[in-house]
Amino acid sequence: MTASFGASAPTDSAAVGAMATPSASGAPGVAAGPTVVTAGPAAVEPGAASASPAASPATPVQAPAPQATTAEGPGRGSYWITTFGCQMNKADSERMAGILEAMGYRPGNDEHSADLVLYNTCTIRDNAEQKVYSYLGRQALRKRADPRLTLVVSGCVAQQEGEALLRRVPELDLVMGPQHTNRLETLLEQVASGQQVVATDEHHILEDITTARRDSPVCAWVNVIYGCNERCTYCVVPAVRGREQSRLPLAIRQEIEALAARGFREVTLLGQNIDAYGRDLPGITPEGRRSHTLTDLLAFIHDVEGLERIRFATSHPRYFTERLIDACADLPKVCEHFHIPFQSGDNEILRAMARGYTVERYRRIIERIRERMPDAAISADVIVAFPGESDAQFRRTLALVEEIGFDQVNTAAYSPRPGTPAATWPDQLEEEVKVERLRELNALVERKARERSARYLGRIEQVLVEGINPKDPSQLMGRTRTNRLTFFPIPAGEATGPALGRLVPVRIEQVRAFSLSGVAVG
């Protein structure tokens, strides 16, 4: 099978600037004592792959509500992590929670009393960024009253703002970019010695030996490639997350084996641009292709004992190959759910976005997926009101949503981000246009999702049980292979605990746009 749909994809070779150093001694309000240091690079563990983390969604999406993680351990006091943004950030937060627990930190009941408060931030949309500043304002007040509080900002805002963040919030102890996630303990040791630390330099990511503290006991995210080499003209991710760094297949497999041994049944392989996995790793096969690709990785982890399901996200249409589709169809544990952002239904806008594919290529990918897996669920991200987008161009986006019939679409109105080319273009659209286009698109997305959900009615779906329905404790919830959230009553006489992680056949009796309800039948 050929490896592409015709469009080839030049690799963007522009280097990502690394970061910050200067002293904050002149910063207003800096308490006497602490010195600002820029954390130096750590050594690369032998065998660790090259370069940089990924985290937020490959595209702007409506900023989800922040999520909180707590944990407690002996001796160090309590911690609290609030996470903004995408799955990649959530995965990073789980790792940092694991590191803090290993250091002996213990549970915080809330962010207002915890001894260490960490905000893992997202800069993909302005409102998510502004929320961080409002949270920090409250913590700065606390810190002035109680200097023992340790205040940390990680993630994309930290990477983007660096030292400037310390000047704006001088009460901060540590500002760390996503590439430094695995160095949290070392950086906190520097803080403990009385320094204010900025760690935003470009950094080779160490292979992580920490056991992440997972929020779900059944499904785990596993980072396989960090960073992004693309240069989409609206996106801050390459600037804040750095260039691509693939983890080695063996390290990934070992992590998944350990997860399966602990009872996890599903993994989602994560990358900003997951299809790019392995292109920074050495090796060419006798057939002349790269030795390490996402397709090869799926095959390599497929036989891990105890693992029931494999997903991956986020895919880029530029790199999505027929070989990958065939592997997904042939490997039973790989679920028939594909998250492939298309961003716009108009080729001119796609060119302006520097996305590197056409609508025609996107359409061919979906057709091929549906040839091999007719029931596959397709989800996507889309941006409306990109600079210069005409009404006719917006209508082409609507037409593509109508034609493809997505199971779900993350929608966003274009939000100019500092440092990106599109933010400087003169043809920015009015707020009212953005709101109106988003409203029209959302209505269509919901109608199409509802139509897609209708196919489940009366079917028996295998649901992997993830927990109790938080809105109705008499129900379990889980997902179909196609990623539809599904609720059903706890079967009579069955305790909840053993059901977690089990595959339960559920007859679907009610369908909604984005979720299903039914009854267990086995």
Ligand code: SF4
């Ligand atoms: S630059 Fe493009 S491909 Fe890379 S993370 Fe941003 S939107 Fe995704």
